[in-house]
Amino acid sequence: IAASRRTHSAYCSMACSVVCTSCAAFTMKSVAITAQAGAGWDEAAMAGANDPGVQSVRAIYNHYKRFGVATEVMGASFRNVGQITALAGCDLLTIAPDLLAHLATNEAPLVRALDAQAAQALDLPAVQYDEAAFRYALNADAMATEKLAEGIRAFAADTVKLEQLLLAP
Secondary structure, three states: OHHHHHHHHHHHOOOOOOOOEEEOOOOHHHHHHHHHHOOEEEOOOOOOOOOHHHHHHHHHHHHHHHOOOOOOOEEOOOOOHHHHHHOOOOOEEOOOHHHHHHHHHOOOOOOOOOOHHHHHOOOOOOOOOOHHHHHHHHHHOHHHHHHHHHHHHHHHHHHHHHHHHHHOO
16 A cells, blocks of 8 residues: 555656556455555456446446545456446447457347446445454455455466567567
8 A cells, every 4th residue: 555655646746647547446445545545456256237347347446536546547357248347438438349249240239338427416425444444344345355365366377478479489
């Protein structure tokens, strides 16, 4: 937390444009602490509007937009079209080619599910943590601890694969 704040204040006050990002934030606990530190965020995950990953992205999107946090929310790691349509309107979505092809063949109108202006009118409580409260809340949330660890392992494995591809003759 302290490192994020130092980095943000050191670089974001400079004339150049340096973006501070927090990646792999899977819950409101992570979102609130990164917003406090001045960092942005990135995330998503299963079936449709009732999917826990979709609900998490929706809550994160609404929190950021409600409180005017200057960041873009990105949904990723979709396994089906229902997840994508449930997050229509999100700032950014990374969509695999097979799911994008499926969406392209669908003639039904895509209804906006997330809206920044509507989020600003939501009655959401402001969330603030000190470090001890953040650690406790994070550890009490299985999705935060398990998905965060899973995400870090996947990023590490993909980094090794990418390095191997780059070093291949």
